Amino acid sequence: MTWEPDRLDDQAHLSEADPSGMLPAVAASAAHVRTGHRVAAEAPLDRLAAHGRPRAIVVAGMGGSGIAGDMLAAVAGSGVPLPIVTLRSYQLPGWVGATDLVIAVSGSGDTEETVSVATQAVRRGCTLLGVGPAGSPLEAIAVQASALYVAVPARGQSRANLWLLAIPPIVAAAALRLVPVEDDLFERVARSLEDLAHRCRPSSDSFINPGKALALDLAESVPVIWGTSAATRAAAIRLAGQLNANAKYPAIYGELPEAGHNQVAAFDGPLAERDIFADTSSRTLRLVLLRDVEEHPQVTRQREVTLRLARDRDVPVTELTAEGTHPLERMASLIGLGDYASAYLALGYGIDPTPVSAITELKARISQ
Numbered sequence: 001m002t003w004e005p006d007r008l009d010d011q012a013h014l015s016e017a018d019p020s021g022m023l024p025a026v027a028a029s030a031a032h033v034r035t036g037h038r039v040a041a042e043a044p045l046d047r048l049a050a051h052g053r054p055r056a057i058v059v060a061g062m063g064g065s066g067i068a069g070d071m072l073a074a075v076a077g078s079g080v081p082l083p084i085v086t087l088r089s090y091q092l093p094g095w096v097g098a099t100d101l102v103i104a105v106s107g108s109g110d111t112e113e114t115v116s117v118a119t120q121a122v123r124r125g126c127t128l129l130g131v132g133p134a135g136s137p138l139e140a141i142a143v144q145a146s147a148l149y150v151a152v153p154a155r156g157q158s159r160a161n162l163w164l165l166a167i168p169p170i171v172a173a174a175a176l177r178l179v180p181v182e183d184d185l186f187e188r189v190a191r192s193l194e195d196l197a198h199r200c201r202p203s204s205d206s207f208i209n210p211g212k213a214l215a216l217d218l219a220e221s222v223p224v225i226w227g228t229s230a231a232t233r234a235a236a237i238r239l240a241g242q243l244n245a246n247a248k249y250p251a252i253y254g255e256l257p258e259a260g261h262n263q264v265a266a267f268d269g270p271l272a273e274r275d276i277f278a279d280t281s282s283r284t285l286r287l288v289l290l291r292d293v294e295e296h297p298q299v300t301r302q303r304e305v306t307l308r309l310a311r312d313r314d315v316p317v318t319e320l321t322a323e324g325t326h327p328l329e330r331m332a333s334l335i336g337l338g339d340y341a342s343a344y345l346a347l348g349y350g351i352d353p354t355p356v357s358a359i360t361e362l363k364a365r366i367s368q
């Protein structure tokens with residue numbers, strides 16, 4: 001697998017190497033925002049308010065579906081009057097009980113960790129909301145428990161259905177008056193994703209295409225991706241996951257201020273060392289800073305100083321700033337870009353972005 005940047009502007013290669021259509025799936029993000037909003041609005045999520053405000057919200061989901069919890073927490077912001085916890089595991093924590101809301105999110109509706117948590121939530125008498133496809137085991141659990149279920153038309157890999165899965169929990173939290181959602185928010189997000197899809201379209205060349213430009217930055221490096229707020233943290237987790245799954249690429253995510261207490265030390269380590277005589281920059285650590293317009297003032301200082309520390313040590317840096325007024329818009333600006341970049345990175349290496357054979361093999365082996 002060699003990195004060949006010219007592949008990114010070779011239209012025949014871009015379609016042949018992407019037979020299952022990851023690039024078109026990314027381009028469908030705006031449509032998914034609109035559909036996700038519509039199906040959530042059609043579900044009687046107002047019924048959630050009848051139970052009163054929950055003590056806590058637990059969002060259960062794995063991989064590309066678990067991000068829905070991080071996105072919900074980012075939209076709710078630090079002033080939210082209850083904990084919003086993302087659970088990426090089998091076991092519902094002991095403190096979760098009948099006064100809590102558990103939102104189980106799964107693109108297949110059949111992921112064992114998520115199904116396990118949904119089952120425990122029903123047993124404990126929690127309010128359950130399922131988000132997944134129609135006819136799935138997750139839907140069966142919700143129906144059996146007379147719980148709410150938002151059926152989304154998710155097809156293919158869950159990570160290609162992020163917006164279908166992430167919007168319903170936000171609509172649910174809005175029904176509970178926990179998150180600020182203006183009437184036109186989802187349409188604004190959809191329009192910004194449409195604009196991004198136009199700028200990142202395959203026929204747009206690398207020198208003006210921000211998705212291809214980011215893939216070129218990330219190639220032949222080990223990206224260390226930091227968020228600087230809840231919104232850009234969610235985008236960092238998403239970008240790392242997309243690089244793993246689409247490009248089969250290593251990526252490390254973190255967030256400031258925490259990364260300033262550990263990951264920053266890697267600027268002085270072996271992967272940050274550049275051999276000026278080597279003809280490749282391969283195995284070089286690259287810092288990817290995902291900035292937000294809303295940062296804690298001390299985090300802004302930490303970001304500025306760590307940027308200088310990286311530059312002083314010749315650690316290459318990519319800095320991206322989230323755009324938009326609402327946190328959901330800001331996440332969309334970075335997530336949309338990262339989704340394109342991860343698919344282009346795969347295609348630049350001649351890798352099909354869709355199949356994830358190691359994950360499939362792992363799942364098959366544990367089910368035996």
Ligand SMILES: O=P(O)(O)OC[C@H]1O[C@](O)(CO)[C@@H](O)[C@@H]1O
Pocket residue numbers: 061062063064065105106107108109110111114157158159359363
């Ligand atoms: O959305 P689901 O189907 O629950 O899957 C969760 C995660 O697990 C995977 O299917 C891989 O195991 C990912 O594609 C996905 O992000």
